Amino acid sequence: MIGDDVTIYQGVTLGRISQDVAAYPMIEDGAVIYTGATLLGGIRIGRNAVIAAHSVVLADVPDHACVAGAPARIVGADKSKAKAG
Template structure:
């Protein structure tokens, strides 16, 4: 009985379902290693050697075979949830993603030509299948982006964005009239 409890405590076993199986697990493992190399390794020659190895793995395995982009420069919080794996997810290197965010497949986070800024996704947000989040906008805490929505404007906290271009639904109540 003790062996099963020990196995369940292993990080990769507990993250298996949350990351959509082996596909998401490999993608996030490679991303986290690259992120550590990019932000934490301070010895220049060691950083260059490790960065070359990371980029080869990223290009050959993650981008070509797994068809997604999770650049090491992007900032992804804890407990990212990828229920369908990382299939087709494209993340701009300057995107910031908070904790406990759910991202479904075929989602793109990109820069707009005008602003040269990338999106920020706050904690507990939900990004639906095929959504495109473009430009230096903020997806608020507990907000949802519907399937195939094209989000070009900020989404406030606790709201839902749907459509092409997206329209905000379920606007939060600032105050209640009595």
């Protein structure tokens, strides 16, 4: 599922790692996914989250967080809104 007002730049991969249909990433409203990022499995990308270019995301991303790297790690967040979980 891809929410409203999501921005996905070119070369992004949304993939599953099992045959389970629910194993695709779920992207919440307002997320931004930059060029070349890879999102794998039944993970949740939180509301207004930012995925940096060429990141490999294998775990849930909290609301309002920014992740980068391979594997992706939280590198920034709107501390007034972000909650790990």
